[in-house]
Amino acid sequence: MTQQNQVSGDALLERLFRHGDLRVSSRPLVDLDSGQALAVRVLTHGSRDLPGQDVDDVRRLVASSEDPGSLDATARARALVHTAADPLARAVPQVLDAVLPGLSQLDPHGPGPATVLLLDATQILDRPAEMLRLVGSARSQGWQVGLREVGADPSTLGAVAVVEPALMVLAGSVLQDPTSELATETIQATTAYCHDGGAVLVAEDVDDAEAAAAAVAAGATLVAGRHDRPPHEVVPAGAEALLGSFRAPLPVPHQSPFDLAARQHLPRRAGRETLLALTLQLERTATTAGRSTMVLSAFQDAQNLDRATVERYSDLGRRCSLVLAVARGMSAVGPVPHVVTTDLHASDPLVQEWTVIVLAPTSQALLATRERPGSGSHRSFDYVLAFDRDLVAHAARSVLTRVTQVAEHERGAARGWDG
Incomplete structure (x- = not known):
């Protein structure tokens, strides 16, 4: 952001958050089959008559501000005050935008219908350890977590696999160009996840x-109209209809992948030879x-x-x-180009384990091993090979708690691919 843009952005934030120009709009999330409202989508924005104050503009301003958590908390408080006077919003869950730092300022969720906090899927894996801690804390206080911009880039599908959101909002590009490779991969990944976990x-x-x-073609079951157009009358489906089939993910573990498996x-x-063969096969599937795909x-x-392993993983980084x-x-x-590398402390149980996790759009695999003590030159391992989604995602979260930040040069080359 240039200095001039920063100044204008600061002035706009001043108007929105201190001078009361922040507006709130709500629209029903309507079930395509029944026509009933299963939730209310709540959005914050500025004046519709002025440029630079639309929903996306306000999102960018908040995310790039010096204190996004406080601004997010302020916007959420105003949104909840607005919906408190809406009979529909009192009858069904509410779906609000959120930024990750804002999850640190949550109070326990009160009684009544659920509230889903939507995080930007394009940024959710930038700081994995912090993200998992804050998302876990929000869930423990009774809030539901969702992701928006799903399908905007390949990393958003990895975010779905790790976060296991209750609700996903498709990126507009998936509907605008549904035959692109990224859109079709998004349809595959979201369909598989919804079938397994009951998400929306x-x-x-x-x-x-x-x-x-x-x-409909992309697999969406709920739709919302534009926030700047009048909503039509709908009948609420009830507080439990939205997330009645959702299976909440297991909490972020402190155990190692082998202990979990x-x-x-x-x-x-x-x-070692058998496990190396299994490792190479899992890498080939990735x-x-x-x-x-995430590895x-x-x-x-x-x-x-060794050099061959580094070259293999650099090649995986170009593909995943x-x-x-x-x-x-x-x-x-x-x-290592396009590979996130993290140093383990000598006391970390992962130091005793050989682990490979593959999370792909429609499949997942885990090889979790632990070296047997005293096996000498003929190294021997206990191992588990598993393919069930819950366990593999749980193990992935365990490993990612060791990663504080993903640097720009460590990002997978496929992250920016747009099909």
């Missing part, structure tokens, strides 16, 4: 038959599973990352939206 898929700015047909599956025993691996010690390699002594390896 939403399309916004749907005001005519053509837009409604595009929403061994609680659900009886470990097997194998030598190269063809879709550009939104998260733990290598025990950085000495296990996020590739992670963690190990003790990882800082000595140096930067």
Whole structure:
């Protein structure tokens, strides 16, 4: 942001948040089958008559401000005051925009219908450890978490797999160009996730038959019209209709991936050669599973990352939206192009584990191993190979709690691919 833009942005924030120019609009989220309202979409913006004050403009201003958490809390408070006078909003859940720092300022959710806080899926994996902590805290206080801009880039589909949101709002590009590779991958990923977890898929700015047909084709079951057009009368479906089928994800674990896997599956025993063959096979599946695929691996010690492994993971980074390699002594390896690298503390249980996690649009896999003590030169491991979504996503969150920030040069090359 240029200095001139910063000054104008600060002046606009002053008008919106201190001089009372912030407006609130609400629109029903309507079920395409029944025509009933299952929720209310609540948006904050400035005056409709002035440029630079639309919903997206206010989102950008808040996110780029010096204190986005406080501004987010202020906007949320005003939105909830506005909807308190709306009979429809009192009868069904509310869906509000949020920024990640704002989740640190939440009070426990009160009685009544649920409230879904929508985070920007394009930014959710920039600071994984902080994100998982704040999302977990919000859920523990009774709030639901959703993602918007799903399908805007491949990383947003990885965000869906990690966060496991209650509700997803499709990016407009998915409806505008539904035959692009990214749009079709988005349709695959959101369909698979909704079928497994009971989440809800939403399309916004749907005001005519053509837009409604595009929403149906993309798999959306709920739609909302534009905030600047008069809403039509709808009948509320009841407080439980929106999220009645949603299965909340398991909380962020403190255990290692092997501990998580061994609680659900009886470990097997194998030598290094067998596990290396399984690892290479999982990596190969990741190269063809879709550009939104994530690969998260733990290598025990950085000495296990030979030149061939570094080259393999750099190649994966060119094909996937996020590739992670963690190990003790990882800082000595140096930067690996398009790969997030994290150094493990010697006391971290992951130092004893060899882990490979693949999260793809319609599939997932986990190889979790722990080296047996005293196995000598013929290294022996207990291992679990699993493919169930809940466990794999749980293990992925466990590994990502070790990652504080994803640097620009570490981003997967496929992240910016737009199909």
